[in-house]
Amino acid sequence: MTNDDLQLxxxxxxxxxxxxxxxxxRIYARAxxxxxxxxxxxxxxxxxxxxxxxxxxxxxxxxxxxxxxLVQRALAAVGTGEVLHVVFTEQPGPPGWYDAVSLPSGTPxxxxxxxxxxxxDQSRSLEKTVTSxxxxxxxxxxxxSVLSPQGDHNAAGRMTNAITMDGNKATPSAGPQxxxxxxxxxxxxxxxxxxxxxxxxxxxxxxxxxxEVIWLHIAADPSQHYPAMDVAIDSSTYAPVQxxxxxxxxxxxxxxxxxxQAYDAxxxxxxxxxxxxxxxxxxxxxxxxxxxxGVLGGQAVWLGQSWNGYQLVGVAQEQFTDSYxxxxxxxxxxxxxxxxxxxxxxxxxxxxxxxxxxEAAQCEFALGMWCNGPYEPQAGVLFLHQxxxxxxxxxxxxxxxxxxxxGDADPVAVANALQPVGSSSSSS
Amino acid sequence: MxxxxxxxxxxxxxxxxxxLARRLGRSAADDLAAETFAVAYRRWxxxxxxxxxxxxxxxxxxxxxxxxWRKERRMLRAYARTGVDPVLTxxxxxxxxxxxxxxxxxxxxALAELRDEEREVLLLHAWAELSDAEIAESxxxxxxxxxxxxSRAREHMRNRLGFNGQVEVDSxxxxxxxx
Numbered sequence: 001m002t003n004d005d006l007q008l009x010x011x012x013x014x015x016x017x018x019x020x021x022x023x024x025x026r027i028y029a030r031a032x033x034x035x036x037x038x039x040x041x042x043x044x045x046x047x048x049x050x051x052x053x054x055x056x057x058x059x060x061x062x063x064x065x066x067x068x069x070l071v072q073r074a075l076a077a078v079g080t081g082e083v084l085h086v087v088f089t090e091q092p093g094p095p096g097w098y099d100a101v102s103l104p105s106g107t108p109x110x111x112x113x114x115x116x117x118x119x120x121d122q123s124r125s126l127e128k129t130v131t132s133x134x135x136x137x138x139x140x141x142x143x144x145s146v147l148s149p150q151g152d153h154n155a156a157g158r159m160t161n162a163i164t165m166d167g168n169k170a171t172p173s174a175g176p177q178x179x180x181x182x183x184x185x186x187x188x189x190x191x192x193x194x195x196x197x198x199x200x201x202x203x204x205x206x207x208x209x210x211x212e213v214i215w216l217h218i219a220a221d222p223s224q225h226y227p228a229m230d231v232a233i234d235s236s237t238y239a240p241v242q243x244x245x246x247x248x249x250x251x252x253x254x255x256x257x258x259x260x261q262a263y264d265a266x267x268x269x270x271x272x273x274x275x276x277x278x279x280x281x282x283x284x285x286x287x288x289x290x291x292x293x294g295v296l297g298g299q300a301v302w303l304g305q306s307w308n309g310y311q312l313v314g315v316a317q318e319q320f321t322d323s324y325x326x327x328x329x330x331x332x333x334x335x336x337x338x339x340x341x342x343x344x345x346x347x348x349x350x351x352x353x354x355x356x357x358x359e360a361a362q363c364e365f366a367l368g369m370w371c372n373g374p375y376e377p378q379a380g381v382l383f384l385h386q387x388x389x390x391x392x393x394x395x396x397x398x399x400x401x402x403x404x405x406x407g408d409a410d411p412v413a414v415a416n417a418l419q420p421v422g423s424s425s426s427s428s
Numbered sequence: 429m430x431x432x433x434x435x436x437x438x439x440x441x442x443x444x445x446x447x448l449a450r451r452l453g454r455s456a457a458d459d460l461a462a463e464t465f466a467v468a469y470r471r472w473x474x475x476x477x478x479x480x481x482x483x484x485x486x487x488x489x490x491x492x493x494x495x496x497w498r499k500e501r502r503m504l505r506a507y508a509r510t511g512v513d514p515v516l517t518x519x520x521x522x523x524x525x526x527x528x529x530x531x532x533x534x535x536x537x538a539l540a541e542l543r544d545e546e547r548e549v550l551l552l553h554a555w556a557e558l559s560d561a562e563i564a565e566s567x568x569x570x571x572x573x574x575x576x577x578x579s580r581a582r583e584h585m586r587n588r589l590g591f592n593g594q595v596e597v598d599s600x601x602x603x604x605x606x607x
Contacts, residue, residue, distance in 0.1 A: 005582060005585040005589060008535055009535065012535055012536075013446060013447070013450045016449045016450050018442050018446065019441070019442065019445050019454075019457075019461075024441060026462075027445075027458060027461050028437060028441075031461075032465075032466070352541060352584075
């Protein structure tokens, strides 16, 4: 029996075995793969028409000349410009912690389909990705990123994967980020070189979405951690129309356009900063429930004085602050919201089992909302997402975040029970 | 001259992997450790050699782990309910081991009850052994916020685990009855 919480925690960690040598080697290889691949490519920088020249050279000496006609056509279908341009759609699923259900039923909703447009300049190590909703009209583009040797940028500013770098300081990016599935990056990165190096082999023919296709199999490259891929190429145009990875976490993408273009520096300019790099909730001030609509511009929703065994134990005004990347020139933006706190009988706002209804007149990053694209809170849809068992929706025009600790209140039931302040004093 | 990436990888992989494995399981730890070092490798030229690299590394890892908070909470709850550690496969059931398992199950439940942000700070302190200032740097938080979160988290753990930290575990039933 221990008498110190930290000692107990450290014993809890100590039972974990260290990674073995094979695991160490595997992690090291994965960690350095992408950058090694970039560095490997860098000597080609500066050679005019490097990609095209290399392709032609390999074609002339490659050992798979018996298959060359097909491969040559596949390469020719892509073109020989310096910038590979690919458009494809995918259904990547929610970003790890979002599940959408319909209100009031709680029925799960299908994942949206994304349209990804990628420009990739291998010789300059540049990649731009624009993510949009294929059928969207307004705000169809909701994510952009530009990756370059000088830094990676997205709508929140300079970033590295999920973080923004400031010296040695890592800052989470709160905004949406365009990021390719690794397997898709592998395709963009690998397709041409796999063809040129002879790793592609014809495996059969078939149909994909009405296209007569030839299936190519591209072997995995364990040294670079590229998965094996099956690529369907149109039997008339020889352009790829579908890619499927052949690994433990298979991905399928449908290619609608693929070609190559001339290099244009403006294409890879960092995107305009539109998303905050951090969002915080500031000090709260207690208010009366009847003041809540005024704070939010005329409307607020709540569960009444009591709901399903919970009682209202506090109402407060919150202040949100969105901060932007230092080099963006954008000043912090402040706004206000309201939080209704419910607890079991006898509890308080500090009880371990509390239910919070946080509200704002508009989407707020600080409330864990995704304020752009398909996961932006909307009426009739509840996004169940983590952390802290929080969920977001829009009720009567108010953006609402429902969160709880320790309790087991059904967020769908909570969302359905929300009603305008003043319409009723209590329910159930 | 600062340390090389390879030196840092050699010295930091094991504690980082243990930290991640304890939080999310060994398979996820492999992925997240690789992703953490991939980011570090790519940004190695940005590292200030005058500053310690560990807070930076754990800052990267924390931003990756936050996408898995739901899984972490589920794992902790499952561990608390069953007493079976998802990270271990060879925990033999001797009386002493059983007591330790029950003790750790209660600890898992207490961790699951914490707010995610508080658990993050507590585990960076207890497992990554970062100082308050280093945690503040890792998570880009004010030092006062780190201190208050850590204080609340430890208070919760002490209260939950029993007076003066004495873990109150009498029988397997006690653990199984926890939510």
